[in-house]
Amino acid sequence: MPKRPALRTDRLDALARRLDRDAAAGLIAGAQVVVGRRDGVAFEHAAGWRDAAARDPLRPDAVWRIFSMTKPIVSVAAMVLVERGELRLDQPVAELIPAFADLRVAAPGGGTVPAAAAPTVQDLLRHTAGLAYGYLDGGPAGRALARDGFLGADLPLGELVERLAGFPLEHQPGKLWHYSHATEVLGRTVEVATGLGLGAALRALVLDPLGMADTGFLLPERDRARVAEPLPQPPGARPRFFDPCIPRRHESAGGGLVSTAADYARFCRMVLGRGTLEGARVLGPATLALMTADHLGRDTGRASYYPPGPGYGFGLGFAVRVAAGEAPFPGTPGDVFWSGVGGTYFWVDPARDLFAVLMLQSSSAEQRQGYRTLARAMVYAALD
Incomplete structure (x- = not known):
């Protein structure tokens, strides 16, 4: 396998067209995908609506509730x-x-x-x-x-x-x-x-060094029109899509951040860069390697709910692929991923110098998982 297979961005157009069709059909409000390498973004596309009810198109600077994709940032x-x-x-x-x-x-x-x-x-x-x-x-x-x-x-x-x-x-x-x-x-x-609040600590330790200016626990009111909204949700649906412009006392380390696809792409590029992005060192290579190694092994059991899924162990904040097969989607041993309950997802594949970020907002677990596996298959299909 070559260290860095060619990435055919013309083939990624098929993923963009699929997201466009699904948004036009009302299956999702909108979605955003960013694909790239350590040295930058190679492909990006925003499909559908930021707010379908208001017929406001989705723009590249949309702000997403990333829920559990907060966890890898806190772990770093x-x-x-x-x-x-x-x-x-x-x-x-x-x-x-x-x-x-x-x-x-x-x-x-x-x-x-x-x-x-x-x-x-x-x-x-x-x-x-x-x-x-x-x-x-x-x-x-x-x-x-x-x-x-x-x-x-x-x-x-x-x-x-x-x-x-x-x-x-x-x-x-x-x-x-x-x-x-x-x-x-x-x-x-x-x-x-x-000695800092969590938001201030994340800003100093991770977000500012990586230039993730649009990531935080509270979005300024002036940016409310950037918040990506789901389709109307059924009563009692989970998750509840909180208003990121309303201050909360709880800065949730497990799921409280909002971010943009561009910001999270920078986080992924730091992982590909073994702890460094554009000269800014967040972690050393040995530390990043430790985080992305499996820390479960054979002796640690798995609960019945195990979202890493088959073929994956778990490192320090990331699911880590340990087998070439088993998972129902392509990848490489050593790739890492995590997702958010609102529909966001990312993965980083160091062996292929590849990352992808998929952003959408949905309360349907089946829909969220479907788009994650769809995106994996279509992104890897673009590699030569």
Whole structure:
């Protein structure tokens, strides 16, 4: 396989036409795709409407709610602090957040048992801290979070994490990959280590060095007309598409950022650049390599809900491809990806010097996954 296969942008026109057709048919409001290499963007296209109800066309500067694509950015910020000696991967979370001492684990038959190990910063990054999420969990700890009203609480991150520590864990730390509020706790460790609020810390550690000026937790009111909106959502649909121009006390490390396709393309190019973009060094190559290696191995179990999917392990903030086959879409061992529950998606393939960002907004899980696999197939079809 060549190090850098040629990318036929004329073939990517087929993906653009497909997104145009689907937007014209009313299947989606709009979508944006950016494809490129380490040295820059090779292809971009905006299809359909920024706001279908207002018949306002989608423009390249559209702002998207990226939900869980916040997590890789927070993970990179934490690893910047690891490089500086202000965090350690093997550091118990309780050293930074004392409320996480003496944790207990929900027992299947009721009650709790003591945690057999202390969750670490590495556990937060790889979702093995034993925490619940409350959205998709079927276990007692997740149900307790849902009943409590915790999921709807708009609290400063420090208060929210202290409250989370009062719930039992869903699993013993270090034993199972379980999607959870781990990145919220990780964001709090960033706050503790820096003495800054999370938004300010991300700005200083990641966003400003990469020139991601349109990424943040609060969008200025003057930019409201740039916010990409979904089609009208059915009652009770998840996620709820929050208004990014309304201030929130909770700067959610797990899902609160908004961004643009151009900004997130810069983040992807930094990953391709082994921690550096256009001369700005965010991480060292060894640190970036550690983040994009599999940290689960054979001994760590996977919960029944495992969004990395077949053929993928998990690194420090990213799903990591470990097999050439198994996944129902093309890729290369070593490629990394993550997505957002509102429809956003990215992947980075270092072996082929390739990245892609797909932005849309939809409450349909089937639709979101369909466009992700569609984009993968059509982008790789453009490689010679």
